[in-house]
Amino acid sequence: xTDTAMGRVAEATPPGVxxxxxxxxxxxxxxxxxxxTIFLLLAVNIFPLIWTIRLSFTNFxxxxxxxxxxxxxxxxxxxxxxxxxxxxxxxxxAHFLFWTLFFQVLLGFALAWLINRKFRHxxxxxxxxxxxxxxxxxxxxxxxxxxxxxxxGLFNYAVEFLTGVPATSFSMIGEVSxxxxxxxxxxxxxxxxxxxxxxxxxxxxxxxxxxEAAECDRASPWRQFWTITVPMVLPxxxxxxxxxxxxxxxxxxxxxxxTGGGPGNTTTLTSxxxxxxxxxxxxxxxxxxxxxxxxxxxxxxASIYVKALNKVKER
Amino acid sequence: xxxxxxxxxxxxxxxxxxxxxIAIGLGVVMLMQPFFLAAFTWSFLVLLTGTVLxxxxxxxxxxx
Numbered sequence: 001x002t003d004t005a006m007g008r009v010a011e012a013t014p015p016g017v018x019x020x021x022x023x024x025x026x027x028x029x030x031x032x033x034x035x036x037t038i039f040l041l042l043a044v045n046i047f048p049l050i051w052t053i054r055l056s057f058t059n060f061x062x063x064x065x066x067x068x069x070x071x072x073x074x075x076x077x078x079x080x081x082x083x084x085x086x087x088x089x090x091x092x093x094a095h096f097l098f099w100t101l102f103f104q105v106l107l108g109f110a111l112a113w114l115i116n117r118k119f120r121h122x123x124x125x126x127x128x129x130x131x132x133x134x135x136x137x138x139x140x141x142x143x144x145x146x147x148x149x150x151x152x153g154l155f156n157y158a159v160e161f162l163t164g165v166p167a168t169s170f171s172m173i174g175e176v177s178x179x180x181x182x183x184x185x186x187x188x189x190x191x192x193x194x195x196x197x198x199x200x201x202x203x204x205x206x207x208x209x210x211x212e213a214a215e216c217d218r219a220s221p222w223r224q225f226w227t228i229t230v231p232m233v234l235p236x237x238x239x240x241x242x243x244x245x246x247x248x249x250x251x252x253x254x255x256x257x258x259t260g261g262g263p264g265n266t267t268t269l270t271s272x273x274x275x276x277x278x279x280x281x282x283x284x285x286x287x288x289x290x291x292x293x294x295x296x297x298x299x300x301x302a303s304i305y306v307k308a309l310n311k312v313k314e315r
Numbered sequence: 316x317x318x319x320x321x322x323x324x325x326x327x328x329x330x331x332x333x334x335x336x337i338a339i340g341l342g343v344v345m346l347m348q349p350f351f352l353a354a355f356t357w358s359f360l361v362l363l364t365g366t367v368l369x370x371x372x373x374x375x376x377x378x379x
Contacts, residue, residue, distance in 0.1 A: 077359065081355065081356045081357075081358070081359055082352070082356055084352065087352060087355045090346055090347050090355070091347060091348075091349045093347070094347035293359055296359070296362055296363050296366055297342075297343060297346060297362060299366055300339040300342065300343070300362050300365055300366040300369070301339065301343060303339065303366065303369050303370075304335075304336040304339050304340065304369070307332060307336065
């Protein structure tokens, strides 16, 4: 006993402490182990949430901590939900969210399907495809601003090469109609590999015997794809959409580096707007209400999504 | 439909979760649609009602 690490710990434990631990029930010992985590959760997640809810009903400004704080009731919520600028920001976020998820799922699944067909150097290709995901969003945002430069940017020259539209005739991040698509392209480029990896895990979890049985039943490759591959990868795909959806709803760094929310407010996503309200205009009460609106949106969406995911898993 | 209504009347989880999910979905669409400012204004109330309802009804018994 004394040779093992556990034995040494038991020997080193003072007799008083050992007696006290021996007197505790299993449930009490479990609580002792779980308590630090619960404490951290309460301190880092629950307390700030309750505090934010409380602040959302006040006119508190963090840059004037000594000023008198007055309760304003539901006025902050009223102002947010009747503000046309906030409405426009929500629409910009919806555009970004919908198209990034659409392209990432489409391309991620297609790439996973291709990579899953074993070919020469497939591992090397997987590593190369996954590279963008490993970069810092700030770095990605910075170098895509160079790629989007009308005079020197490679992206514009690639478009000119493919479509014949002169490279210097358009600016991806400077035009109102193109800027929302510019951020969609960069986010898709960066995060498609993430969706691909999750889909690849799903594809590799399908037993080969199912395909063999389908072939014995003379099922065509098209039918095998729709009745075996897609349903069995669907839970993984839904998980990827959940992760990317939540992440993209609070997207900040990449877009700030790329467009700074411009031109005008066309790429001002909710997180950027919220940051401006909280730390540039210092309207802490108002921005707390804004944060609660976003929190309820994400929480509600995640709830029904998790329910749908469980249903798909049960099938 | 009758089963759904009877589930609602007997406070069963499935139908009530469906009602809450529809409220959440409707709230999100109202929040992000580009057509009516009035729908945007009321979206949060619908969304909050749906979310709170979802949390409450997820504790209802399952229909057997």
